Amino acid sequence: MAETILKLEKITKVYGNGVVANRDVNIEFKKGEIHSIVGENGAGKSTLMKIIFGIEEPSSGTVEYKGKPANFHGSMEAIKAGIGMVHQHFMLIPSFSVVDNIILGDEPVKGLFIDKASAVKKTQELSDKYNFELNVNDLVSTLSVAKRQKVEILKTLYRDAELIILDEPTSVLTPQETQELFEQLRGFTKQGHTIIFISHKLDEVKQISDRITVLRNGVSKGTYNNDELTMAQLTNLIIDRDLENDMDEFKTHKDFGGKNALEVRNIVMKHHSKNILDDISFAVKKGEILGVAGVDGNGQVDLVKTIVGLEQVEYSGDVIINGEKVNDKTVKERRNMGMAYIPEDRMVDGISGTLPISDNMVSTYYDRDDVSKGALLDNKAISRISDELIEKFAVKAKNNAVAVGSLSGGNVQKVVVAREHNTIPNLMIAEQPTHGIDIGSAELVHHKLIELRNEGAGVLLVSADLNEVIDISDRIIVMFEGHIAGYFPDANNIDETELGMYMLGVKRQTPEEIGGALND
Amino acid sequence: MTDKKAKKLDLSITNETVFSFVKTFIAILIALAITFVVLCVVSKNPVNAFITILTGALRKTRYIGLVLERTVPYTFAGLACGLLFKAGFFNLGAEGIFVMSGLIISIVAINPITTSPILHPLIAIVCGALVGGVLMLIPAYFKAKFNANELVISLMLNSIYVAIATYVVRNYFLSQSTSLIATPTFLETATIGYIIDKYHVSIMFILMLIAVIGLQFVLKKTKFGYQVRLAGTNPNFAEYSGIDSFKLAMKTNFIAGMLAGIGSAAQILTQASNFQPSTTVTNIGFTGSLLAMLGRNNPIGILVSTFFIKYLEQGTSVLYYNDTSVPSEIIAIVQGVVVLLVSSQYFLKKFREKKLLQEGLNEHE
Numbered sequence: 001m002a003e004t005i006l007k008l009e010k011i012t013k014v015y016g017n018g019v020v021a022n023r024d025v026n027i028e029f030k031k032g033e034i035h036s037i038v039g040e041n042g043a044g045k046s047t048l049m050k051i052i053f054g055i056e057e058p059s060s061g062t063v064e065y066k067g068k069p070a071n072f073h074g075s076m077e078a079i080k081a082g083i084g085m086v087h088q089h090f091m092l093i094p095s096f097s098v099v100d101n102i103i104l105g106d107e108p109v110k111g112l113f114i115d116k117a118s119a120v121k122k123t124q125e126l127s128d129k130y131n132f133e134l135n136v137n138d139l140v141s142t143l144s145v146a147k148r149q150k151v152e153i154l155k156t157l158y159r160d161a162e163l164i165i166l167d168e169p170t171s172v173l174t175p176q177e178t179q180e181l182f183e184q185l186r187g188f189t190k191q192g193h194t195i196i197f198i199s200h201k202l203d204e205v206k207q208i209s210d211r212i213t214v215l216r217n218g219v220s221k222g223t224y225n226n227d228e229l230t231m232a233q234l235t236n237l238i239i240d241r242d243l244e245n246d247m248d249e250f251k252t253h254k255d256f257g258g259k260n261a262l263e264v265r266n267i268v269m270k271h272h273s274k275n276i277l278d279d280i281s282f283a284v285k286k287g288e289i290l291g292v293a294g295v296d297g298n299g300q301v302d303l304v305k306t307i308v309g310l311e312q313v314e315y316s317g318d319v320i321i322n323g324e325k326v327n328d329k330t331v332k333e334r335r336n337m338g339m340a341y342i343p344e345d346r347m348v349d350g351i352s353g354t355l356p357i358s359d360n361m362v363s364t365y366y367d368r369d370d371v372s373k374g375a376l377l378d379n380k381a382i383s384r385i386s387d388e389l390i391e392k393f394a395v396k397a398k399n400n401a402v403a404v405g406s407l408s409g410g411n412v413q414k415v416v417v418a419r420e421h422n423t424i425p426n427l428m429i430a431e432q433p434t435h436g437i438d439i440g441s442a443e444l445v446h447h448k449l450i451e452l453r454n455e456g457a458g459v460l461l462v463s464a465d466l467n468e469v470i471d472i473s474d475r476i477i478v479m480f481e482g483h484i485a486g487y488f489p490d491a492n493n494i495d496e497t498e499l500g501m502y503m504l505g506v507k508r509q510t511p512e513e514i515g516g517a518l519n520d
Numbered sequence: 521m522t523d524k525k526a527k528k529l530d531l532s533i534t535n536e537t538v539f540s541f542v543k544t545f546i547a548i549l550i551a552l553a554i555t556f557v558v559l560c561v562v563s564k565n566p567v568n569a570f571i572t573i574l575t576g577a578l579r580k581t582r583y584i585g586l587v588l589e590r591t592v593p594y595t596f597a598g599l600a601c602g603l604l605f606k607a608g609f610f611n612l613g614a615e616g617i618f619v620m621s622g623l624i625i626s627i628v629a630i631n632p633i634t635t636s637p638i639l640h641p642l643i644a645i646v647c648g649a650l651v652g653g654v655l656m657l658i659p660a661y662f663k664a665k666f667n668a669n670e671l672v673i674s675l676m677l678n679s680i681y682v683a684i685a686t687y688v689v690r691n692y693f694l695s696q697s698t699s700l701i702a703t704p705t706f707l708e709t710a711t712i713g714y715i716i717d718k719y720h721v722s723i724m725f726i727l728m729l730i731a732v733i734g735l736q737f738v739l740k741k742t743k744f745g746y747q748v749r750l751a752g753t754n755p756n757f758a759e760y761s762g763i764d765s766f767k768l769a770m771k772t773n774f775i776a777g778m779l780a781g782i783g784s785a786a787q788i789l790t791q792a793s794n795f796q797p798s799t800t801v802t803n804i805g806f807t808g809s810l811l812a813m814l815g816r817n818n819p820i821g822i823l824v825s826t827f828f829i830k831y832l833e834q835g836t837s838v839l840y841y842n843d844t845s846v847p848s849e850i851i852a853i854v855q856g857v858v859v860l861l862v863s864s865q866y867f868l869k870k871f872r873e874k875k876l877l878q879e880g881l882n883e884h885e
């Protein structure tokens with residue numbers, strides 16, 4: 001067997017608020033393998049990776065890298081030692097360009113100056129090689145979440161690290177993009193690089209891994225060879241129960257009078273004379289889930305922003321919520337009409353990390369009668385509601401007073417979903433709603449969305465996860481380069497490869513066919 | 521586990537609040553120790569000097585009165601800065617507001633607009649507060665509308681305000697009885713007397729207590745306080761949640777400006793006899809930002825820190841009467857060290873984590 005490159009021995013980590021994130025974890029990583037770490041939200045995966053990368057110190061236990069004890073203080077030391085990490089939450093500087101972010105801390109120099117030209121060339125080549133379709137001169141602040149994820153990946157690849165840690169690198173990539181990344185990863189292992197991979201998508205894990213370690217509640221449940229484990233066994237190791245497969249069974253079919261919760265009519269948006277949105281029209285009926293499929297960056301972000309009222313760019317066309325035109329209405333006014341919104345970037349828009357869970361649980365309805373009286377907040381009610389939501393959405397947290405920022409990524413997402421669900425919406429805009437959520441909790445979130453639908457709300461689901469879109473939507477539209485390329489009136493009868501053709505722009509339906517998205 | 525455990529009064533070091541108290545306390549001890557070391561170097565009789573700094577303020581009732589009286593304007597300045605910091609504005613405009621509000625207050629105070637000793641100061645205070653509130657809207661507007669840097673703008677405005685106040689006093693309200701650039705002496709009716717003579721407690725002191733408790737209440741219990749919390753910690757999130765950030769910026773800055781304006785009135789109408797633009801209220805606004813940090817932007821914390829600093833200052837000046845070898849700036853050392861230690865993330869962190877490790881492991885076993 002290959003030599004051990006990294007060895008964790010009896011690693012225990014207790015955080016500042018008393019949370020035990022890892023307990024006596026032993027793992028050996030072999031040179032040249034792809035080793036996946038899986039486990040529920042809050043199982044301690046990211047913490048363990050941060051310990052390896054020198055961002056967190058273990059409370060006890062030792063890390064051995066290449067046969068020598070390695071207690072890195074700060075990521076700089078880890079990077080010098082040949083370790084690279086793609087973080088679950090992006091560590092990019094938004095006001096810097098892609099290339100500046102990538103070379104930061106490792107700038108190519110020519111004499112006294114940074115050799116910008118060669119840096120641009122090298123990073124652009126790298127991006128093109130992986131088909132990431134990034135323009136390395138763009139500012140990071142202008143990029144979608146999926147694009148940012150790619151920048152993070154590039155940053156690590158650029159440094160040619162020997163040990164690459166990928167903490168949920170694929171959570172918002174489309175299946176095709178994931179496959180491309182996997183090919184690269186295999187190439188790396190052939191050159192002797194080692195890869196630690198974290199994902200909640202178990203089919204990906206099964207596909208790519210040589211070995212798999214399962215964490216539960218901070219404790220290792222063992223390391224297994226991939227071919228020793230079936231998918232069902234793996235699921236059981238992680239969550240201790242079976243998943244229900246068929247979401248359709250939850251759907252009830254009531255008649256809500258065919259009224260529309262949301263109508264979008266002829267939206268056109270230009271940016272630098274390029275059409276970002278090109279005559280988009282569709283409707284979300286009461287009591288249905290309309291899925292928006294598409295490779296990220298084809299206009300979904302601007303479409304959603306236009307609908308919720310956060311768009312800065314001028315557009316023409318109408319947004320109509322519950323029969324009322326809302327183009328000139330503020331976010332608040334739209335929310336008061338019953339709109340809820342799960343944003344794609346939870347850390348930037350969806351929470352305030354330093355505030356307690358309780359404050360974060362009511363931000364979008366803190367002025368509602370059950371949580372406030374006149375100018376005053378009802379802190380008792382807020383605390384009670386937070387506890388209920390923590391319970392209902394299985395948020396793993398000590399109590400409602402801990403800072404949201406200290407929760408694991410998936411648990412932060414659950415807070416956002418719980419809050420938006422509790423606005424009791426009649427229109428739910430859900431953007432990547434299960435981003436980073438473990439399989440058990442993803443099921444829960446899907447149930448909640450379907451529940452809303454069953455009760456008569458309209459749900460607009462925008463997701464890079466094709467399976468998710470197909471599984472829970474009633475109807476589906478596909479976006480490509482700012483227009484609707486295809487419309488599928490029945491999500492139960494869909495051919496995935498066919499859908500893929502529309503996503504990649506190979507096929508496009510006639511305007512009459514697409515018109516069904518609005519008029520059916 | 522969630523509710524029962526959380527509700528029990530937790531006095532162990534691992535509790536956040538207890539920890540921050542202990543941290544502040546130890547920071548003060550260290551600052552005092554450093555002061556002592558410095559005293560050993562500069563003073564012939566360091567022990568005596570040290571004791572004088574610590575207890576000098578208690579030696580005469582008048583000294584206690586001075587401490588209480590001086591606490592008032594600085595606390596107002598601290599509250600103004602603390603509110604701004606909490607809302608996410610690094611606006612140091614309180615300094616300039618003290619000057620401009622001071623100008624208006626003084627103009628009211630030298631004119632016989634009423635003979636009532638209650639109405640006269642009241643009008644002055646209200647004018648000072650309003651001018652403060654309105655002027656604070658300027659950096660807020662540029663920040664909220666154009667995302668201009670409020671720190672730069674507020675600092676620029678500070679110098680402009682001193683220039684304006686000087687110009688106005690020199691050309692329109694110059695006192696004939698002194699060679700300084702100063703207004704004539706305030707009218708008897710405008711000055712604020714003491715309610716408790718012995719301790720220099722005036723109506724401004726009561727007003728300060730009301731402001732501290734009121735602001736504490738507003739920040740903790742009201743919707744407005746909640747909005748401030750959201751916008752101050754993550755403006756994107758506030759926007760996403762539907763909070764009108766422009767309106768909120770205007771409101772917070774207006775209130776902060778009013779607090780500074782009232783603070784200026786407290787300084788001028790109780791402790792000065794005329795207004796000199798370049799000295800009467802100088803540095804109060806800047807010190808306010810330091811006090812806000814010391815009190816961690818918490819109103820009661822700000823009051824306590826201000827009192828503490830003024831108390832030591834009084835002790836230091838008592839010492840200075842007796843032992844001129846000790847520079848009165850020594851108080852700045854105490855202040856600096858405490859601010860540094862209190863605001864440091866790392867101070868005592870290791871110690872606390874060790875405790876946590878034990879607790880955490882025991883709990884789960």
Ligand SMILES: Nc1ncnc2c1ncn2[C@@H]1O[C@H](COP(=O)(O)OP(=O)(O)OP(=O)(O)O)[C@@H](O)[C@H]1O
Nearest residue numbers: 015021041042043044045046047406407408409410
């Ligand atoms: N900075 C922190 N301070 C306090 N507690 C933390 C901190 N970071 C993580 N935790 C806690 O440690 C536990 C493990 O978190 P971690 O982020 O390692 O989980 P994870 O396995 O990566 O989960 P996810 O799949 O949701 O990303 C969680 O209970 C979390 O609340």
Ligand SMILES: [Mg+2]
Nearest residue numbers: 046088408409
């Ligand atoms: Mg994680």
